[in-house]
Amino acid sequence: MHKGTFMELCDLLSPTLKHKNTKMRAALTVHKQVAIALWKLAMPDSYQSVSNQFGVGKSTVGVAVMQVANPIIELLLSKVVTLGNVQVILDGFAAMGFPKCGGAIDGTYIPILGLDHQGSQYINHKGYFSMVLQALVDHKGHFTNINVGWLGKVHDTRVFRNSGLFKRLQEGIYFPDQKITVGDVEMPIVILGDPAYP
16 A cells, blocks of 8 residues: 555544544554554454564454454445446446446455354365355446355355345336347346356
């Protein structure tokens, strides 16, 4: 991450992360909280390793991760993961030979540490503990919709059918009502995906 991006992220999250010093201890700075959280999220280090790296307790690492991740989801996710200009996306896919295509979709596994409780539900078909991330991308590979958090054992079809994206597609409200007539069949905007996606 570039320093400018880090500083911008700290500025955006500052109102929710700024804490006051107490008689017992000085509050962590916003910069340190964000650095701890980003390090933990980006690296496969243990909480103990991160706590040693930043000179804080293990529980402080856990708190920092949650206190940074939650505002990122609430404040920034909808600004970063957005559909954008549908016509530009359609034109981009058409230039690649996929007319009337509004995106490409697939699921992937995010590896996680093994769990004691319901651990077998997190083991995917490849044999490791994970959670499922479903992503829809535009013609440039930018995320336009994500769904994350399903247990690794869950198939892409089930994740898709239970997603907000599926509901909005079924209701015809995700893409604007643009249809093309092929022969005598009216065709909506389509999404490219493997056989798990109807």
